[in-house]
Amino acid sequence: MPDIRRKYVIPGELIAEGNYRPVANVLRVGEKYYSTRVGMAEVGHEGVRVIPLSGPYIPRVDDLVVGKVVDYSAFAWEVDINSCFFAFLPAQSVFGRDYSPAEDSLTSKFAVGDMLAAKIFAFDRTRDPLLGLAGPGLGRIPRGEIVKITPTKVPRLIGKRGSMIRTIEMATNCRLTIGQNGVVVINGSPDGVLMSLKAIKLVEEEAHTADLTQKVQALLGQRGATA
Amino acid sequence: MSAVKKSLVVEQLRRNQMIELLAQGKRMDGRGLLDYRAIKIETGIIPKASGSAKVTIGDTQVIAGVKVETGTPFPDTPDQGLLIVNAELLPLSSPYAEPGPPDEGVIELARVVDRGIRESQMIDVSQLVIKEGEKVYAVFADVSILNTDGNLFDTTSYAVVAALLSAKYTKYEMVDGKLRPTEVKEALPLRTIPVSVTIAKIGDSIVVDPTDEEEAVMDARLTLTTDSNGNICAGQKGEPGTFSFDQMLSGADTSRMKGQEIRNLLKEATGYTG
Amino acid sequence: MTTVLLDDRGLRHDGRRVDELRPVKIEVGVLKNANGSAYIEFGKNKIIAAVYGPKEVHPKHMALPDRAVLRCRYHMSPFSTDTRKNPAPSRREIEISKVIREALEPAVLLYDYPRTAIDVFLEVLQSDGGSRCASIAASSVALADAGINMKDLVCACAAGKIADQVVLDLDDVEDKEGSGDMPLAMMPNFEQVTLFQLDGILSSQQFKQAFSFALDGCKRVYQLQKEALMKKYFGQGEPSMEESE
Incomplete structure (x- = not known):
């Protein structure tokens, strides 16, 4: 068993001192490691991390998400994915490369109010997340x-x-x-x-x-x- | 489309699921169609107010505070005190509430609650006169909505009524043409306890005390207020849908029946025995 | 009618000693709709803090490319004061909103949430002296409850002067009839002051004493903030995370 020390912490609490790798939800100041969240702090050979008990969803590439179509433009659907960012599902990823806004109607596939299961296809600090539907079980959720x-x-x-x-x-x-x-x-x-x-x-x-x-x-x- | 509108887009499948369940006489939270969620009434929580009450119905939370001050009567009613009901949907009450002047929904809310209380003649305003035509008592009932989960009409109404039932105000006297507070504190002159009951129509089903989710998919809303004698004294239909004649009439029965149960809760919580 | 602010036994009008805090009660997670919330009673103050966000910024041009915008609204209910308060925001409320925001901002890791907004709403249901300090204490707990990355909590408490004596934590009466008020907020684990205001004349000796009183008050408020968060999140049960995915 690896030696892992656990404790309940709140933001600003000192978790450990020394030379560790800050893994997640940890603020390093010199040789000191502070929690940035309410949660369970773990200090082990992997480093220092806090498993938070509250907080918003921040998208990560490849995550499966369930979202709601809230709007659409000529080129994409806008999807509420319960995050601080609305996600976009590009029309091309549904209609294919030869998608033409003049000929294909986005509403023929998904309407405002539809629920979708999708994967986060791309996301970084500078732009809103992009969704993809390639994969088993992804697409419109008919009921539930x-x-x-x-x-x-x-x-x-x-x-x-x-x-x-x-x-x-x-x-x-x-x-x-x-x-x-x-x-x-x-x-x-x-x-x-x-x-x-x-x-x-x-x-x-x-x-x-x-x-x-x-x-x-x-x-x-x-x-x-x-x- | 604005952020507010986007967030309020209703999942179509949720409406279908709900209508299916309602057709079997069940609701998402396990209630029967004519059951209220748990109603909690606490009074006297704001000692600085003349009267106050916090009412929670499910996750809807509101606080009403009553302030009794002195003022000038309206020229057309020189022999009556004033009653002013005001409601504010605080921006902390939901992700969709924004700071700023009240929107039409909140104005409707305050006015419907005001009408229920005013029309029932709950307060005998003729007894709130200090000097006819010059000085009267002004009863301000302010409502702060803390958390919304549907049925703001009833929650707000019960909070105002409970705050009025438990209010004590300082008596003033006229000395040499000037108002002077006395040591005397009195309960408001009350005659009846108005209780509003709100029903929602979703598909073909009628439910009382709709939650946020139910209100998001409802076709129409009906609020009816009854007094202690079972008279209906105020009503308001809202939203674009319709009610059948039968639904209106059974709505009246429901409001009388439910109103009596809730009136007892209000009496119990405030200790009012009149 | 004049109140005796400090009697010959050194007790204040409400029976407190000069370095005594009013009773403080904090509860976490009181509003279901908010991402984070807290309720604080600080003397006769009764205040609710709610945090919404991080969320999309509207209007969009208000967004910052590299960090979140922190917004703050301090508001008093019409029934919160002795005579009814007009519900429209006053100049005082607007200023207090600003200083509260600036007191919280150093503690919130805004660069973790680019292009978003974090809203802090404060509703004073009943007011007493020191409502801005109580608001800050409640806000920072609500931010932690919302799970927003923070460097530290922010705790706050005021010191002041009555009858030429420095005291901790003025109430309404002392605020009106006393001769100085000094609200202070700080990050306890990093020992940084994030809010400071002063009205009233303090000698250099009195200033030092007031500062030390306020810091001491802040630390006591911090303990209560911490207890409230611990109670909400770890109130029951043994720690375990081994079953996770």
């Missing part, structure tokens, strides 16, 4: 209930190698599409959807605690998949 969770808690909802998703899906007979941006789509019977909502709410509330899978299983009243 939408629920938002804190984006920093998405890894907990997915679980180790997808164990938490499987637990919820098997117990409720629903299908979950979880965007890294904290938007989740649930498909299933009305009762299954309501059960899934409860389980997701529990993950949201108890994300920082141990034995989360067992707690969710207890809530759902049956044993799901084990990791």
Whole structure:
């Protein structure tokens, strides 16, 4: 077992002194490492990092996101991806290279109000994120209930190698599409959807605690998949 | 398209999902169609105000503060005190609220709440006169909306009513043509407890106490206010959709029935027994 | 009617000693819609702080290419004062909004969020002396609750002068009838002052004492800010992260 020290921190708290690599959500001043977020600080051989418990979704290339079409121009759809940036889905990536604004109508594919599952295709500090639909399961989401969770808690909802998703899906007979941006789509019977909502709410509330899978299983009243 | 509008674009699939569920008599949060969310009423939370109340319905939170001051009566009603209801949607209440003068929605809200209270004759304004034609008491009810999750009409109305029920104001006297505060503090002269009940039509279903999500997809809204005797004293239909005659009539029954339950909550929370 | 600001036992009109803080209560996450929020009671002050953002800037030309714009609105409810306050923002509220923004800005890592806006809204539900300090304390907790990268929290507290004696944390009466008020805000882990105002005459000795009182008050407020955040996020349960993806 690698020696990892953990502690709960708030912004400005000193986490460690010495020579480490600042991994994430850490401010280095000389030899001192301070947290920039509320969360769990970890000091180990990999470096110093803070796993935050709150915060906005900042896009990363290759993330799966669930977004809502809010507008379109002649060349792209504008998509609300629950972030501080609206994302763009270029028309060419849907119609192909020979897309012509004069002949193809964007609304024939996606309308304002449609929900999409998409990947972040490109993003950096200087421009808004671009989306792509190349990949299995990507595209318009025809039906389902939408629920938002804190984006920093998405890894907990997915679980180790997808164990938490499987637990919820098997117990409720629903299908979950979880965007890294904290938007989740649930498909299933009305009762299954309501059960899934409860389980997701529990993950949201108890994300920082141990034995989360067992707690969710207890809530759902049956044993799901084990990791 | 502005940022506000973009954010309010409704997912079409959400409306479909909701209509499907409502047709089975269920709501997304597990309530029945005619159930309110939990209503919490706290009074006396702003000691600097003459009367105050915080009301939460689900995640909608508002605070009402009543200030009783002195003022000049309107020329056409020299023998009546004044009642002024004002509401403000604070920019901290939702991602879509912006600072600035109130928009038409908030003005409608304040006016509908004002009408419910005024028309019920809750306050006997004829008793709020210090010297006829010159000096009267002015009752200001200001509402700050802290968090929105639907049904602002009822939440705001209950907060104002609870603040009025629990208010105590300083009596003034006229000495040598000048107003002077006395040591006497009195409750407002009250006659009835008006209660508004808001229903929403979504598809073919009627629900009470709509959430933000339900309001985003609703076709029409109806707010009806009843007094303690079960009379309907004010009403307002909103949004572009329509109600059938039957829906209007059963809406009136619903507002009487629900109104009585909520009136009891208001009495309990404020200790008002009149 | 004149109030005795300091009696012969050295106690203030509300019974506090000269270096005593009013009761302070902080609660985190009080508004569902906001990205971060906090409620503070500081003496008779009752203030809600809400943070929205980072989000797109409108109008777009207000955006900065390399960092976020921090915006701040301090507003008093009409029922927050003894006589009803006109709801329109006053010159005082506009100035306080500005100094609060400038007190928070050094602590927020704005360069992490280029081309966005971060809005801080403050609503004073009931006012008492020291509402700007209470507002700053609540705002910085709300920013942390929103998960915005910060160098440090900002804590704040005022010192002042009544009856020629330096005291900590003036209330409404002392603010009106006293002879000096000195609000101070700072980043406790980096020992940097981010807000300072003073009205009133202090001798150099009194200034030093007031400064030391205010710093001490700030540190106590910081402990309460920290406790409030810890309670919201780690109130129950054992720490664990091993199950994550």
